[in-house]
Amino acid sequence: MQQLGGPSRYAYTDIIAITGHFRDRLGQGGYGSVYKGILFPGNIHVAIKMLINSKCNGEEFISEVSTIGRIHHVNVVRLIGFCSEETRRALVYEYMPNGSLDRYIFSSEKSFSWDMLNMIALGIARGINYLHQGCDMQILHFDIKPHNILLDRNFVPKVADFGLAKLYPRDNSFVPLSAMRGTVGYIAPEMVSRSFGVISSKSDVYSFGMLLLEMAGGRRNADPNVTNSSQNYYPSWVYDRLIEQQVGEISVINMHELEKKLCIIGLWCIQMKSHDRPTMSEVIEMLQSDINVLEMPSRPFFCDGQEQVSALDSYYLSSQLDDIEEDDE
Structure with a gap:
């Protein structure tokens, strides 16, 4: 070897x-x-x-x-x-001297410019796409999250933590349920229930979408400490704001173009049915394109009104912070 x-x-x-x-x-x-x-x-x-x-x-x-x-x-x-x-x-x-991405996107003191965030997002997408398409065996990560994105001395992002990654033939789109792993809040719905589709590379796409939304929002997607209860779950809140802007309603937020772009792509990636999500190569194309050519996706299942919160919603929202203490040690 x-x-x-x-x-x-x-x-x-x-x-x-x-x-x-x-x-x-x-x-x-x-x-x-x-x-x-x-x-x-x-x-x-x-x-x-x-x-x-x-x-x-x-x-x-x-x-x-x-x-x-x-x-x-x-x-x-x-x-x-x-x-x-x-x-x-x-x-x-x-060794990655600048540590993990979560040290920067969740801290106002270590914030990046929007251009830098867009560049980091593109680098992460290229890394994941390489794991899916660039090797003899398809490598499915199953635990994409800010803690597992490391930054070198020039802040080039690198996908990390392959201690538990799974290897599959590239032509095999079906992955056994025994492969399930990951961190609550980033786990694709099909990892919890097969009714949402089969476990595949699209499961990593979902996790990347959740990561992208956290990069754009500068906060965890589910944050019980947010004072305004309507903003507790960021994907739902930002989806509503983007729809308001699309139909010409006056919005209380003024979003940077790149912020809006990252959010729209993130919302595409977290579609509940795996076949509705883009591939990582399509995500790269979206990140490289102009925001004006991006369409708004359908409303993700977790973005439904409060009266329709499902058992799976509750699972995600109530358990979101389970792994944070472990990550921050």
Whole structure:
């Protein structure tokens, strides 16, 4: 695998040395912990993810690592190496000095310009599209969210967290229900109920749409702390504002053109039925197009009036903040 340019294999003793006995922890999640490390020679900074509860055996793990290790795209975090020694599993990634996207879009102190946000959105879309279309195997991420988008020193976005990603033949549009994973608030409806369609690459499109709306709104889509209760669920609120502007009603908000563009594309991506959503390649075209050529999508199911809030709505809205504490550790 290494002769073919794949990731390097490290012994567990190497991992201990690289991390300085796990001295500098960058974060923690359900998969395990991430530590900062330095590769010698060259003083190359890396991020090492120590996996816990890895369900696949050693051969399966190495097979997945070899596939993911061949990914080379400017908008995907590069896998440098791995460790598979008895029950110990680790992934060695390039280090991203500017951290994750959520540190910036949810903080007024670290806000980006609209041009920068549009550029970041386009980069993320290209990265996800590459995973879907650019590899021998289709890689479905299933956990696209701001926390899993990392930024390099020039704020180029890179899709991260492949510790739990799933690999499928590109011509196989059907994904088993056992593949379900993700974070509440970004999970596509079909991941909860098959009545909304089959699990596929369109499930990542839905998650990207939720991420895009949060980038545009500068806030979490479901925020119980918003003082105006009608604005608690941002996708619903912004959809109504855009419709008001479309029919010429006086709106209380003055939206930047790029803000409006990101919102319209995001609303297309979160359509409830998977076949109504664009592909990631179509999303890229939309992000590169002029806002005047974009049509408003149908009202997403979650944007219906309060009297029609469904059980699935309640599931999303009441559980939105479940993973936030874990992400922010």
